[in-house]
Amino acid sequence: MSGGAAPLVTLSGVAVELGGQEILRDIDLTIRRGEIVTVVGPNGSGKTTLMRTIIGAVAPSRGRVTRAPGLRLSYVPQRLAVDPSMPMMLGRFMNLPRRRDPATVAAALDRAGLAGMERRPISGLSGGQMQRALLARALLNDPELLILDEGTAGLDQPGVAAFYARIEQVNADTGCAVLMVSHDLQIVMRASDHVVCLNRHICCEGTPETVSLSPAYRGLFGAAGAESVALYRHHHDHSHDDGLPCAGLACAGDDEDAA
């Protein structure tokens, strides 16, 4: 669907070695403006290393990572381990590394359900509050590419649904591309334009439907993967004013171009 949009990040023939061990090999991947790309894969498959390579925190040992010039990207880590020795209030955190207008910060916190919590120490936030704060801070940058590494670790089921609904809403509102790593297969299948199945190399990729039918994907995820196929029968590419996932609204036919 977004095959023609401008590429934001392109990886060609990328391999990554860490401590003499090859973590990733032969990675060819393009992330285009406005699309939602999800990376799935078992533990130890190199998902986080792939994210770190794309943002530039890890240099590839082979191949090339090309980013669009002046690309604004934001990164939401799996979790933020705040050393208790550092006093850091939420309001100050939102102003890192650049000072923002207080009204902008207040509005962002309000949208994240954290209104008026500027003076809370971030070490005292709950898992869900922290995830929403990290996402709110990432969005202050007005990113062209938002990268989320297991953004929902530690959230309960409604929390996960709300988190992804918010990301889909951001994607729809601002056209910001999203690259995420996820374990939540069912939601991935519903929310993504493009799924990449990773196990040190790219096993298979394509639309959620193509991937979920591929033997490589089933080999990796087995029954859980098959289940998500049954659930996946509608596409997110229509507006959700309430921001809620619309389970039961079958919208088959949106993805015919891939099938």
Add this chain to the structure above:
Amino acid sequence: MLDDFMVRAALAAVGLAVACAPLGCFVVWRRMAYFGDATAHAALLGVALSLAWSLPLFGAVIVVALAMAALVAGLSGRQSVDTALGVLSHGALAAGLVAVSFVQGVRTDLNAYLFGDILSVTRADLVLIWAGAGAVVALVAWRWSALLLSTLSPEMAVADGIRPRAEQWVLNIALALVVAAGIRIVGALLVSAFLIIPAAAARPLSRSPEAMAVATALIGAVAGLGGLGAAFRLDTPTGPTIVCAAVAIFALAMLLAGGRRRAGV
């Protein structure tokens, strides 16, 4: 006024407290205590170089401290950095002691380099100490936000166009400056104590990183002046007395914080 050795000592102590404050916070936040030790111990090698070839002490210590930082930076990212730092830290200390022993006539005042000799600080030393303090504060203040974000999450920093490895070098350079300024005052063995203890004491009293840096400077200055006064009155070695004063303030801050928690404030 600067003719009085006590006035010069007091100015030196306050200068060191100012230099140590912003850096000490990062040493605590980033758990670089061992790194600080290794760099400070390496300073003894600088002392040996400076004595052997009549080089300026300040410059020789900075060069050796930076070399140590480069060595540590090369090691980091591999496994068991902790052990490597332990080897480097104690190796540098031992090598420094051996090297100094080769230089004639120094054995008697080796104590001055290990534990400092604040009462013998000259006007020229004061200029170097305050210039060093000014440079450290300016450097860390300039990179403050980038350093904070790199400390919280290197990945988030990279995504924001910050290079955490380069920012680490800002801290390495500041550390070399502080060690060079501190070796005359509290000595190679106690410099890292002066980095860590005031910052640790400031933590329970602070709600923001900036407040913690300011509180660290104040606590360091109080410890420096109080320790100096106590050493004068009790006729004890000044460097260790200053560190004892800092530890006393730390204990007080902990009690205060504990009491506040119990009172539910």
